[in-house]
Amino acid sequence: MKLTEKSRIYVAGHRGLVGSAVVRSLQRRGYERLIVRSHMELDLTEQAAVRAFFDETRPQAVIMAAARVGGIHANNSHPAGFLRDNLLIQDNVIDAAYASGVEKFVFLGSSCIYPKLAPQPIKEDYLLTGPLEPTNEWYAIAKIAGIKMCQAYRREYGFNAISLMPTNLYGPGDNFELQSSHVLPALIRKFHEAKQRNAKSVEIWGTGAPRREFLHVDDLAEAVLYLLQHYDEEAIVNIGWGEDLTIHELAETVMSAIGYSGTLTFDRSKPDGTPRKLLDVSRLHGLGWHPSISLRPGIEGTYAWFKEHAADARL
Numbered sequence: 001m002k003l004t005e006k007s008r009i010y011v012a013g014h015r016g017l018v019g020s021a022v023v024r025s026l027q028r029r030g031y032e033r034l035i036v037r038s039h040m041e042l043d044l045t046e047q048a049a050v051r052a053f054f055d056e057t058r059p060q061a062v063i064m065a066a067a068r069v070g071g072i073h074a075n076n077s078h079p080a081g082f083l084r085d086n087l088l089i090q091d092n093v094i095d096a097a098y099a100s101g102v103e104k105f106v107f108l109g110s111s112c113i114y115p116k117l118a119p120q121p122i123k124e125d126y127l128l129t130g131p132l133e134p135t136n137e138w139y140a141i142a143k144i145a146g147i148k149m150c151q152a153y154r155r156e157y158g159f160n161a162i163s164l165m166p167t168n169l170y171g172p173g174d175n176f177e178l179q180s181s182h183v184l185p186a187l188i189r190k191f192h193e194a195k196q197r198n199a200k201s202v203e204i205w206g207t208g209a210p211r212r213e214f215l216h217v218d219d220l221a222e223a224v225l226y227l228l229q230h231y232d233e234e235a236i237v238n239i240g241w242g243e244d245l246t247i248h249e250l251a252e253t254v255m256s257a258i259g260y261s262g263t264l265t266f267d268r269s270k271p272d273g274t275p276r277k278l279l280d281v282s283r284l285h286g287l288g289w290h291p292s293i294s295l296r297p298g299i300e301g302t303y304a305w306f307k308e309h310a311a312d313a314r315l
Contacts, residue, residue, distance in 0.1 A: 003031075003061065003229055010035040010059035012044065012093055013066030018108060018166075020173045021221035022063050029225070035059050045088040047096075054100035061104045062097045063224060064090065064146075069139070073179055079138040086142035094149050098159045105161040106228055107150045109143040109236070111213075111277055112136045113165060121280035124165070124236045133274045151234050162231055164224065167240035167279050171217035171298065172305040184214060187251055188303055191260040192310075201263045202255075205270035208248030213278050215241050216293035216302075226289045240279035241291050257299045 003009070009026065013019035014036040026034055035057050042053050044066055068085040075082055090107070097105050114122045115130030127147075132140045150161035174185040181189070187204070194202045223239045231237065245253075251264055284290075 005030045005032055007031065007061060008033045008035060008057070008059045009061045009063065010057065011063050011065060013064075015039075016065060016067075016069075017169060017171065017173045017175070017217050018220060019063075019065035021171065021217040022065060022224055025218070025221040025225055044092055045085060047088075047092045050092040050096045051099070054096040054102075058100055059097075059102055061106075061228065062093070062102050063106045063108075063228070064093055065108055066093070067108075067143075070175075070181075075136040075139055083138040083142050086139060087145060090142070090146040091149065094146070094153065094161070098153050098157060103160060104228060104232075105150065105159065106224060107146055107161060107163045108224070109147055109163055109165045110140070111165055111167045111238070111240070111279055112140045112274075113144050113147070114277070116274050120276050121242075121278040122238070123280045124238055124283060127236065135271055135273055147236060154234050160232060162227060162233065163236045164227060165236055165238050165279070166220050167213045167215050167238070167277070169215055169217045169220055171302050173217070174302065174306075176306060183212065183247060184250065184254070184299070185302075185306075187254040188258065188299070188306055191255055191258045192303070192306065194262060195258060195260045199262055201265050202251075202260070203265045203267050204247065204251055205267055206247065206272040207268055208251065208264075208266050209246055210272045210274065211244045211246050211276040211278065212250065213240050213242070213244040214250070214295055214298075215239065215291060216298040219291040219293050223284070223289050223291070227287065231287055235283075237283055237287070238279040238281050239284060240281045241295075242279070242281045242285075244276065244278040245295075253296060254299055257296060258303055 011019050011022050014023050114126050116133040118126045147163045150163050153159035154161055170184040175181045176185045176189045178186055190202050
């Protein structure tokens with residue numbers, strides 16, 4: 001579809017890391033008719049409320065950034081909630097979007113949908129070719145169901161839905177709460193607090209050996225808007241940087257960016273998760289899009305945001 005500044009675009013999950021970045025990107029481009037609702041205004045797990053919302057607002061495009069998310073600890077602690085809430089949220093929104101005549105739907109998944117021991121880098125075709133990582137399989141299964149629902153609605157009803165699979169994300173608006181955050185924001189908070197206390201060392205979960213890829217959320221937002229207008233196929237598309245590093249190397253990068261001069265220790269009793277997760281982004285590059293925010297400046301900008309908002313309760 002061809003979007004204009006007058007197009008009605010619903011960004012689900014606009015207060016989260018991804019949704020807020022998408023809203024910023026749309027606003028920079030001059031889009032005037034963005035549709036957003038907070039959780040207090042619209043509970044996406046309630047089917048009747050979601051249907052009434054779509055009947056009232058009639059968006060032309062939907063960017064589905066709403067989800068219940070968290071790191072290893074949160075996934076392990078609340079498997080039922082992660083599976084139930086994400087299934088309800090995406091099923092309600094996808095079905096109501098189709099029923100109300102939405103012209104283009106963007107579903108955002110996650111790189112955790114791929115098998116734990118998938119060949120590296122991970123191609124989109126590796127989906128459902130092996131067992132998932134046990135520490136986040138509940139979230140992954142929900143996201144896989146969302147992908148398949150989009151594909152099924154495309155095949156049976158002609159619904160123009162695309163599915164994008166981001167790698168590990170970070171940036172302004174991230175969750176820095178240690179019990180529920182992902183690794184990069186957790187490291188930023190740990191090193192920041194250690195620097196303030198003049199602590200001699202910082203403990204990192206696991207061995208530090210797993211390799212991870214990271215993409216700044218503002219890059220993801222640019223990719224989403226690019227593919228919203230330039231991609232209309234059933235096949236999923238990986239969104240990533242195309243390079244990875246070990247958690248140990250990541251910790252050293254964050255230490256340097258923050259200016260912490262202590263030492264690292266590793267708690268090997270804690271789970272490492274998947275040994276490596278590097279996305280193959282050749283399909284994305286073939287569609288004409290490349291990221292621009294490299295890791296070190298991205299971390300520095302995220303740390304600056306964290307310091308500015310450190311008094312917020314969520315942090």
